[in-house]
Amino acid sequence: MSKLVLQSLTKRFGGLVAVNGVDLEMTEGEILGIIGPNGAGKTTLINLISGIHVPTSGNVFFDGKDISTFPAHERSKMGIARTFQLIHPLENLTALQNVMIGFMFAQGMNQKDAGVAAQKTCESLKLEHVERDVGQLTILETKKMEIAKTLACGPKVLFLDEVMAGLNSDETKDLIETVKRIAQEHNLAIGVVEHVMGVIKMLTARVIVLDAGEIIAQGPYNEVSQKPEVIKAYLGGEA
Amino acid sequence: MSKYIKTIVMAAVAVLAVAFPFYTGAYPQSIAQSVLTYMILAVSWDMLLRTGQISFGIAGFFGIGSYAAVLSMLYLNLPPMLTILIGGIIAGAIAGLLGIAVLRLRGMYFAIVTLAVAEIFRIIMTNLKGFTGGPEGELLPQLIFQGNPYLTYYLMFGMAVLTIIISEIFLRSRVHYALTAIRNDEIVARSSGVNIFKYLVIIFIVTSVIQGMTGGINAQTYGFVTPESSFSLDYTLLPLAMALLGGIYGTMGPVVGALLLGIVSEYLKLYIPYGHLVIYGIIVVIVILYMPQGIVGLAARIRKAGARNE
Ligand SMILES: Nc1ncnc2c1ncn2[C@@H]1O[C@H](COP(=O)(O)OP(=O)(O)OP(=O)(O)O)[C@@H](O)[C@H]1O
Numbered sequence: 001m002s003k004l005v006l007q008s009l010t011k012r013f014g015g016l017v018a019v020n021g022v023d024l025e026m027t028e029g030e031i032l033g034i035i036g037p038n039g040a041g042k043t044t045l046i047n048l049i050s051g052i053h054v055p056t057s058g059n060v061f062f063d064g065k066d067i068s069t070f071p072a073h074e075r076s077k078m079g080i081a082r083t084f085q086l087i088h089p090l091e092n093l094t095a096l097q098n099v100m101i102g103f104m105f106a107q108g109m110n111q112k113d114a115g116v117a118a119q120k121t122c123e124s125l126k127l128e129h130v131e132r133d134v135g136q137l138t139i140l141e142t143k144k145m146e147i148a149k150t151l152a153c154g155p156k157v158l159f160l161d162e163v164m165a166g167l168n169s170d171e172t173k174d175l176i177e178t179v180k181r182i183a184q185e186h187n188l189a190i191g192v193v194e195h196v197m198g199v200i201k202m203l204t205a206r207v208i209v210l211d212a213g214e215i216i217a218q219g220p221y222n223e224v225s226q227k228p229e230v231i232k233a234y235l236g237g238e239a
Numbered sequence: 240m241s242k243y244i245k246t247i248v249m250a251a252v253a254v255l256a257v258a259f260p261f262y263t264g265a266y267p268q269s270i271a272q273s274v275l276t277y278m279i280l281a282v283s284w285d286m287l288l289r290t291g292q293i294s295f296g297i298a299g300f301f302g303i304g305s306y307a308a309v310l311s312m313l314y315l316n317l318p319p320m321l322t323i324l325i326g327g328i329i330a331g332a333i334a335g336l337l338g339i340a341v342l343r344l345r346g347m348y349f350a351i352v353t354l355a356v357a358e359i360f361r362i363i364m365t366n367l368k369g370f371t372g373g374p375e376g377e378l379l380p381q382l383i384f385q386g387n388p389y390l391t392y393y394l395m396f397g398m399a400v401l402t403i404i405i406s407e408i409f410l411r412s413r414v415h416y417a418l419t420a421i422r423n424d425e426i427v428a429r430s431s432g433v434n435i436f437k438y439l440v441i442i443f444i445v446t447s448v449i450q451g452m453t454g455g456i457n458a459q460t461y462g463f464v465t466p467e468s469s470f471s472l473d474y475t476l477l478p479l480a481m482a483l484l485g486g487i488y489g490t491m492g493p494v495v496g497a498l499l500l501g502i503v504s505e506y507l508k509l510y511i512p513y514g515h516l517v518i519y520g521i522i523v524v525i526v527i528l529y530m531p532q533g534i535v536g537l538a539a540r541i542r543k544a545g546a547r548n549e
């Protein structure tokens with residue numbers, strides 16, 4: 001059974017339709033690519049699933065349950081986790097403490113257990129310098145910390161919103177391997193938003209292409225990238 | 240090493256504070272009680288600030304607690320200690336009801352609304368003449384502990400210790416993580432399972448109970464309430480300046496700030512009436528411009544720099 005089901009999900013901001021009638025299913029162990037030009041509605045789609053926005057119409061089902069109006073913290077507890085396109089490490093806390101938060105509040109652990117669990121998660125991601133203030137981490141370390149923060153919530157479904165942005169090619173390879181590994185280890189359904197198509201090719205079996213809030217194509221990347229409507233969307237409607 | 244020093248210093252301060260009334264006259268003692276009062280308010284204000292919410296409503300809950308203590312004694316003839324508790328309970332209950340509406344606001348909007356609410360409390364107390372004594376307020380027939388200044392000092396001291404303990408518990412428990420996350424980024428906090436509204440309401444109630452009880456103790460000590468004195472803007476602005484001077488987001492900052500500013504301003508008052516308010520203004524401006532972490536933050540920076548040079 002699909003872990004996550006979206007039914008004609010729609011979000012309007014005033015006159016703008018950011019997400020328009022999206023139908024989608026995601027199953028455990030699957031990595032789904034979510035691509036589309038700037039402003040296509042990728043981040044908004046994640047916000048609707050994670051509860052940051054309430055849909056204007058349509059529904060979000062998780063484990064068969066309609067969670068369309070559940071608050072974000074409830075969804076986080078149920079196992080929906082996500083990173084943020086504009087990352088916001090929590091300042092005045094160390095990297096380890098940043099990771100502890102999910103263990104404490106999404107998974108209900110006490111402070112001590114959360115510390116141990118966070119340490120383990122960071123080790124599994126080969127994230128060092130966990131005692132450092134978040135401001136002192138390298139970009140790669142920061143990105144790994146952001147992923148560790150989502151794993152701390154005990155996710156079943158995970159969305160990564162442009163986590164590879166800003167990394168060089170070695171770092172990108174490192175993080176691609178990390179994502180593949182956690183998908184297997186935790187049997188996750190992962191949605192990956194990326195503008196770098198190389199990353200999408202290496203990571204995903206299936207992609208959806210969003211344009212102006214609508215899914216205009218889906219399937220394996222190699223097929224989808226040949227479709228005229230996709231090429232057109234990326235070239236700005238002139239091809 | 241520094242941990243031992245900290246413990247020793249704290250023990251010394253505690254002994255000093257306890258022994259203090261026996262070696263001084265009535266005047267220093269009344270100053271000390273006033274410093275303790277502001278210290279409690281400063282710490283409680285900081286406790287809410289740790290969520291990112293800036294309250295200008297301290298005087299409101301302080302005044303509510305003052306009135307609740309005096310009126311429950313006058314009308315219900317309750318023992319003074321109980322009326323102080325009632326001051327806290329009523330302030331907390333009002334904070335709970337109010338919080339459900341007000342805590343949806345953020346930043347400047349929250350600040351202004353808390354200021355307005357405090358003002359509304361004052362106006363209500365002024366106008367409920369038959370019940371509250373109107374603009375003249377009410378007088379208690381006798382003071383708590385028959386006016387024994389040692390005991391009132393210890394009562395306020397006990398309240399300060401309690402407040403400091405609660406503040407430290409919050410700083411050392413998971414509450415600290417929730418509040419720091421909320422202050423940093425609410426969307427990140429929510430996405431990590433933090434029920435923001437729950438924590439905001441709890442902290443708002445707890446700090447209001449503290450402020451209400453402190454008002455209750457103060458009213459029982461001096462034996463009267465009036466709208467002007469019980470809801471005085473001093474109870475909002477001075478704790479705020481003290482916390483900023485000492486350093487925010489911790490217990491030590493507001494405590495140090497209250498000690499310094501409280502004592503300095505009492506002496507200034509003698510030489511230039513209202514001069515202390517000018518000094519407050521100047522201090523707030525300097526602190527905000529040049530040492531946003533306050534005295535405690537500055538001390539920590541100096542210590543770190545010293546450690547690096549060794
Ligand atoms: N909170 C909001 N209020 C109003 N409009 C919004 C809001 N969030 C997004 N939008 C608009 O919705 C549209 C979709 O934005 P979204 O951020 O989802 O796109 P995206 O596909 O993630 O783009 P990018 O690749 O640049 O990150 C844009 O036109 C954007 O301006």
Ligand SMILES: [Mg+2]
Pocket residue numbers: 042043044085161
């Ligand atoms: Mg986006």
